[in-house]
Amino acid sequence: MNSAFLIVAIIAAGIYLYFKQTVVQNQEKSEVDFRDSSTQKGAPSLDKTIGETKPICPYCETKLEKKPSRKKQCPHCENYIYKRTRPYDDAHIIIREDQIEDMEEQWAIANGQYDLYKKEQKRKERIKNRLTDQSGNEPTKEDVEFRALNEKATEYEFRGDWGFGRNIRLKMAQNLGKRERFYLAFRMYCHVCFIDINGPNNTSGTSNEYPYFTPKNAILAPGVISLMKDLIETLNYDTEETRKEFIEVTTPIHDGTPTPISPEKAWPKLKKELF
Ligand SMILES: [Zn+2]
Known part of the structure; x- marks a missing residue:
């Protein structure tokens, strides 16, 4: 239960950091990631x-x-x-x-992405060492992977690449699903759908000229909807329980990000697909 809480707290913390715009070092690091992605030095x-x-x-x-x-x-x-x-x-x-x-x-x-691969390996190594220091035990591969994905998603979101960030959050949901942590996986899919309903853009490098979200271009992915339906069945949720979870998960996201569509306005769109 503790680790479940931790995961939710980490997600919220990531968004909070984005909102406060205090992760300047992170941004610098990620810009390097991007520039280097096509080079192959030392591969x-x-x-x-x-x-x-x-x-x-x-x-x-x-x-x-x-x-x-x-x-x-x-x-x-x-x-x-x-x-x-x-x-x-x-x-x-x-x-x-x-x-x-x-x-x-x-x-x-x-x-041609060897440098990027190496950087992701280093990220995982750093996370693994930190978790080992904190708990005294070596974390599982999936745990390290989940936290590495969370860091990456936050970096994308921080630089305004909400579409790329959403793709990483989808991987986080899949990571939780694979580990049979159905409740947390469901909440993560709620997060992904909320971003989808807002119509995320990738604005990296275009400063403030381009909007972070364009709701009229929003698409809910059929694959994600079908996975959510399975989870709703596994968790035995009715429409009202699903709504409650969705609002609970997405309210802090809406408060902490530039998403233009509120959870209350987003819910009917998701409901139409799910039920
Ligand atoms: Zn054999």
Whole structure:
């Protein structure tokens, strides 16, 4: 329960910081992120040999009946085998769980985003160290990921990229859903829909000439709506309970951000899609 509260508090704190505009250092850091995103200084070359191209378990090296075409447990050692494409030669490979991150790095190199990838790794390392210092235990990968996403979303929002920020908040909701923290995931989707109803823009670099939000361009994503419907069923909410949660989640967001549409005005639009 404590950690659940913490997550909600972190989100609110992020928005509060945006509102107060006190994270100047953060802004400077993120501007560097952006400028460097296309450079590749010091990037290693692509790995030609990563992964297994033949139907052989990458853990126990036992021959498999056929090469798995999606995530699958090895029938011999019971470890999970993952399927990926190798950027070096587009070969379909199977990998171990501990190679997932290596593959992310491979794709970052292939897409010319190695520097950005390294910066995100450093961010996660810093968050992991901080959480370990605070609690004395090593945090889970998902926990580190969630906090890294929250930091990133706040950076985007701080520089006026509300559309990019919204995409990151969607990832935060997915992170919570994957961990079966349905209540918090639902609240995060409320956040995403509220931003969507306001019609978020990306205004980075255009100073004050362009609005942060254009409500007449607003779109509610069908994929998000369908995930919310599932969560409403899981949480066993009726229309009134859903409304209450939505208003509770989005009121501090509306107060702390330049969103032009209020929670009360946003709710009927969401309700129409959900019920
Ligand atoms: Zn095996």
